[in-house]
Amino acid sequence: xxxxxxxxxxxxxxxxxxxxxxxxxxxxxxxxxxxxxxxxxxxxxxxxxxxxxxxxxxxxxxxxxxxxxxxxxxxxxxxxxxxxxxxxxxxxxxxxxxxxxxxxxxxxxxxxxxxxxxxxxxxxxxxxxxxxxxxxxxxxxxxxxxxxxxxxxxxxxxxxxxxxxxxxxxxxxxxxxxxxxxxxxxxxxxxxxxxxxxxxxxxxxxxxxxxxxxxxxxxxxxxxxxxxxxxxxxxxxxxxxxxxxxxxxxxxxxxxxxxxxxxxxxxxxxxxxxxxxxxxxxxxxxxxxxxxxxxxxxxxxxxxxxxxxxxxxxxxxxxxxxxxxxxxxxxxxxxxxxxxxxxxxxxxxxxxxxxxxxxxxxxxxxxxxxxxxxxxxxxxxxxxxxxxxx
Numbered sequence: 001x002x003x004x005x006x007x008x009x010x011x012x013x014x015x016x017x018x019x020x021x022x023x024x025x026x027x028x029x030x031x032x033x034x035x036x037x038x039x040x041x042x043x044x045x046x047x048x049x050x051x052x053x054x055x056x057x058x059x060x061x062x063x064x065x066x067x068x069x070x071x072x073x074x075x076x077x078x079x080x081x082x083x084x085x086x087x088x089x090x091x092x093x094x095x096x097x098x099x100x101x102x103x104x105x106x107x108x109x110x111x112x113x114x115x116x117x118x119x120x121x122x123x124x125x126x127x128x129x130x131x132x133x134x135x136x137x138x139x140x141x142x143x144x145x146x147x148x149x150x151x152x153x154x155x156x157x158x159x160x161x162x163x164x165x166x167x168x169x170x171x172x173x174x175x176x177x178x179x180x181x182x183x184x185x186x187x188x189x190x191x192x193x194x195x196x197x198x199x200x201x202x203x204x205x206x207x208x209x210x211x212x213x214x215x216x217x218x219x220x221x222x223x224x225x226x227x228x229x230x231x232x233x234x235x236x237x238x239x240x241x242x243x244x245x246x247x248x249x250x251x252x253x254x255x256x257x258x259x260x261x262x263x264x265x266x267x268x269x270x271x272x273x274x275x276x277x278x279x280x281x282x283x284x285x286x287x288x289x290x291x292x293x294x295x296x297x298x299x300x301x302x303x304x305x306x307x308x309x310x311x312x313x314x315x316x317x318x319x320x321x322x323x324x325x326x327x328x329x330x331x332x333x334x335x336x337x338x339x340x341x342x343x344x345x346x347x348x349x350x351x352x353x354x355x356x357x358x359x360x361x362x363x364x365x366x367x368x369x370x371x372x373x374x375x376x377x378x379x380x381x382x383x384x385x386x387x388x389x390x
Contacts, residue, residue, distance in 0.1 A: 023261035026077035027242035029087040032279060037062075037069035042387050047073035050380040054373050056248045056257060057084030058380070061278035061360040062388055070278055076245040076364065079259065086278050088245040089230055090362045092347040093340030095281070096233075096274040097199050099222055101143055101321020102288060103214070104202060105299040106221045112209050115140045115302070115320075122205040130180035131197075136188045139205065142198040143320035144307060150182040151195035152266070166263040169235045172204055175266050192307045192318045196271040203270030215268065222294070226283050231276040235268040239275060247344025249366035250373065257365065260344040272342055278360040281349050285358060289336055289351045304336060325350060326385065333389055335359070341368035346377060357388055
């Protein structure tokens with residue numbers, strides 16, 4: 001997800017008295033034990049360096065030919081003094097999209113969904129009313145972000161709604177009212193242009209064709225199938241009371257981070273809302289991209305077919321629910337997976353196929369806005385991969 005933080009900056013002081021309900025206070029958790037990894041001290045040094053630079057808490061898991069390493073640094077809950085641990089659960093934001101895409105391809109394999117069918121064959125005219133391009137695009141174009149449909153996360157009125165009532169649970173129709181009547185970004189089939197609205201519409205399609213609500217199908221076909229015991233699709237799933245790391249952001253742009261754990265930017269509507277930890281995310285990406293047990297070879301081939309055009313100011317390529325990231329690194333150090341960016345949390349879930357390595361990175365700080373710590377987060381990503389590859 002991406003946010004226009006100009007509005008947040010202008011309105012934050014005016015709205016400072018708004019409700020700031022937080023995730024329940026985080027408690028200590030117990031992480032699984034792994035054999036010693038030869039790069040353990042190096043990985044830990046990287047994490048410690050970047051929490052010392054201001055990131056509140058970091059959890060990292062790396063799996064390579066020498067084993068699996070999981071560790072953490074910093075704080076899961078600054079107010080309570082709880083140290084961050086890899087077993088803590090965090091919001092992983094747009095990583096939700098790769099889960100929803102996996103569900104879509106599983107439904108296609110069951111004959112319930114035609115990936116190349118027009119969206120209008122599934123959603124009626126009232127549902128698509130005044131959504132530019134929506135009646136001209138296919139399900140595949142929703143998945144690979146070539147619809148041009150207006151991204152709700154670009155809408156100032158949507159931000160204002162979030163700021164006025166941070167913890168409110170917004171459903172699909174609540175969110176689409178900020179999309180209706182807005183101009184498309186480009187003509188159907190052009191782009192790419194990342195839009196959270198695409199995955200929201202996909203969730204609506206799955207609701208209609210799957211025989212169950214998409215949240216139940218997500219559990220049946222992915223979460224429960226893989227026995228992901230620490231993965232929750234909020235707001236449909238209640239979050240555990242004491243396992244979720246608090247999330248932070250420099251909302252006032254004054255160098256002080258605020259606890260924004262419960263600021264809800266549309267959770268549970270396809271494009272965000274997944275909460276998980278590094279261990280469950282490893283299980284998922286292994287099943288999808290390495291063991292290849294979640295979707296058929298034909299489906300996986302489609303998911304790994306990327307638009308050759310980069311997004312503007314980006315170093316990634318977009319496919320149907322999957323990103324090809326780090327494409328400008330040398331020595332074939334690109335990766336398949338997805339980024340997650342939300343107001344108070346960030347995450348990366350990637351498999352490096354040429355190196356047979358997995359990186360799962362979670363930070364309890366919102367890094368898609370232009371704050372002082374945003375470049376620190378991106379430097380952290382680079383430092384982690386450098387340590388993995390050297």
